[in-house]
Every structure is written in structure tokens, then in C-alpha cells.
Amino acid sequence: MTGINEPGLGRGKTAFALSAVIAIVLNTVVACTKDAYHPLKLFMASLGDNDWTTQGLADVIVFVGLGLVLMKIGGIEKFDSPRVIPLLVGAVIVAGGGLFAWYLLY
Amino acid sequence: MSIERSDVILLAHATFGVLGVLSALWVFVEALNAREDNEARTRRVSLVVAACMCVAWILGGYWYLHFYPADKAMILKGPWPFAHSVFMETKEHLFFLTLILSLYLPVAAWGKLWANSNARKMVLCVSMLIALTGVAMEGSGAIVNHGAKIAYVRASLRGSP
Numbered sequence: 001m002t003g004i005n006e007p008g009l010g011r012g013k014t015a016f017a018l019s020a021v022i023a024i025v026l027n028t029v030v031a032c033t034k035d036a037y038h039p040l041k042l043f044m045a046s047l048g049d050n051d052w053t054t055q056g057l058a059d060v061i062v063f064v065g066l067g068l069v070l071m072k073i074g075g076i077e078k079f080d081s082p083r084v085i086p087l088l089v090g091a092v093i094v095a096g097g098g099l100f101a102w103y104l105l106y
Numbered sequence: 107m108s109i110e111r112s113d114v115i116l117l118a119h120a121t122f123g124v125l126g127v128l129s130a131l132w133v134f135v136e137a138l139n140a141r142e143d144n145e146a147r148t149r150r151v152s153l154v155v156a157a158c159m160c161v162a163w164i165l166g167g168y169w170y171l172h173f174y175p176a177d178k179a180m181i182l183k184g185p186w187p188f189a190h191s192v193f194m195e196t197k198e199h200l201f202f203l204t205l206i207l208s209l210y211l212p213v214a215a216w217g218k219l220w221a222n223s224n225a226r227k228m229v230l231c232v233s234m235l236i237a238l239t240g241v242a243m244e245g246s247g248a249i250v251n252h253g254a255k256i257a258y259v260r261a262s263l264r265g266s267p
């Protein structure tokens with residue numbers, strides 16, 4: 001997808017961009033699910049001081065862990081920058097807007 | 107004058123958040139003008155963004171867990187309950203988006219941005235997203251603060267003769 005003379009993002013930047021997309025979407029899904037399904041909130045609270053603390057730590061672990069795993073996977077460079085950049089921007093807009101809409105309507 | 111520990115923590119949280127946003131804007135400008143000369147500086151400032159947001163997370167988290175519950179109860183009983191139910195709830199979860207982007211920024215900014223237009227575009231996008239989500243959280247913080255303030259004022263007026 002990149003031009004002939006344009007270098008792509010490279011394995012590390014692409015892997016961590018994809019893990020950021022997954023962690024960002026997962027964060028919104030977990031935030032909404034734990035409100036709708038109380039036992040999940042209680043379970044998350046039992047793992048740490050508070051469900052919010054657990055969620056934050058889980059987000060960071062998913063981002064770092066998945067990024068490292070994706071870096072090891074061959075062919076990750078196929079998701080080159082023309083795909084990854086809109087994917088990341090779209091994930092932030094959908095996840096952020098989704099959070100606001102959820103708390104506004106819930 | 108009486109400055110409580112909770113005030114210091116809360117103000118430090120907001121200060122580090124603003125410093126993170128300003129540093130993200132700094133990275134954005136450096137990436138716009140990416141050259142061989144500013145390569146190392148861009149990397150260093152991207153690390154400052156990540157560090158500021160991590161400190162803001164720890165301070166904000168500590169304050170949220172230890173001091174916010176009393177304010178939350180007041181806000182929910184006050185005239186602006188949405189300050190908590192919409193804005194604080196959104197803010198506390200939206201923050202993780204900013205945190206993840208801030209942790210990704212040093213990865214994106216690593217390498218020769220001046221020689222790689224795709225990496226440069228990624229840094230521009232990520233730094234701008236950090237700045238925008240950061241500003242949204244600062245605004246939400248102001249609404250939460252106002253929600254608490256009017257709730258306490260209303261309660262004190264009710265309690266006065």
C-alpha cells in the first residue's frame with residue numbers, strides 16, 4: 001500500500017499501533033459491559049483496589065503484551081501505514097464517542 | 107490558608123495532564139518540521155508525554171479512589187448529577203485511551219521521522235489525538251469540579267439559617 005520509495009512503518013510501530021487499536025476498543029467494551037453486567041464489575045474489583053484500577057492495568061498489559069506478541073508474528077508489516085493510521089484514528093473516535101454516548105444514555 | 111493533601115494531589119494531577127497535552131503539541135510541531143537536527147529532541151519530548159500521562163494517571167487514580175467518593179455523593183445529590191454520571195464516568199475511562207496513545211507515542215516517534223513520511227504521519231495523528239482527548243478531559247474535569255462546587259454551595263445554603 002505504501003509507495004515504491006516510501007518506507008512503511010516497520011514491524012514495531014505497526015505491531016504496537018494494532019495493539020493500541022485493540023486495547024482502546026477493548027477498554028470501551030469492558031467499560032460498558034461492567035456497567036451492564038454487575039458481576040463483572042465485582043470480579044474486576046476483587047482483583048485490585050477497584051474495578052477502575054484493574055481495568056487500567058489490564059489495558060496497559062494488553063497494549064504492551066499484545067504489541068510484543070504481534071511483533072513476533074510474521075507478516076505484520078502487511079498492515080502498513082495507509083491502513084493502520086485510519087484504523088487507529090477511527091478506533092479512538094468510535095471508542096471515545098461510544099463511551100460518551102454510553103454514559104449519556106445509560 | 108489551608109491546603110489539604112487532596113488539593114495538592116488533585117492540582118498535581120491536572121498539572122501533569124496539561125503538561126502532557128502541551129508536550130504532545132510540542133511533538134506535533136516537531137514532527138511537522140521533522141529534520142535530522144530535531145530527531146533526538148522529538149524522541150525525548152515523546153517520552154516526556156508518556157511520563158506526564160503516567161504520573162497524571164497515578165495521581166488521578168489515587169485521588170479518585172481515596173478522596174472522590176465524598177464529592178461523588180454530593181454531586182449526585184446536587185443540581186448537576188450528570189457531572190458525575192456522564193462527565194466523570196466518561197473521563198475516567200477516556201483517560202485510558204490517552205494513556206495508551208501516550209505510551210505508543212515514543213514507539214511511533216522512534217527512528218528517522220524526517221526520512222519516513224508514514225512514520226511522521228503516525229506521530230502527527232497520535233500527538234494530535236493525545237492533545238484533543240487531553241483537552242476533552244480537562245473540560246470534563248472542569249464540569250465535575252463545578253458540579254461539586256454548586257452541590258456544596260447549595261447544601262451549605264440549605265444548612266444556613
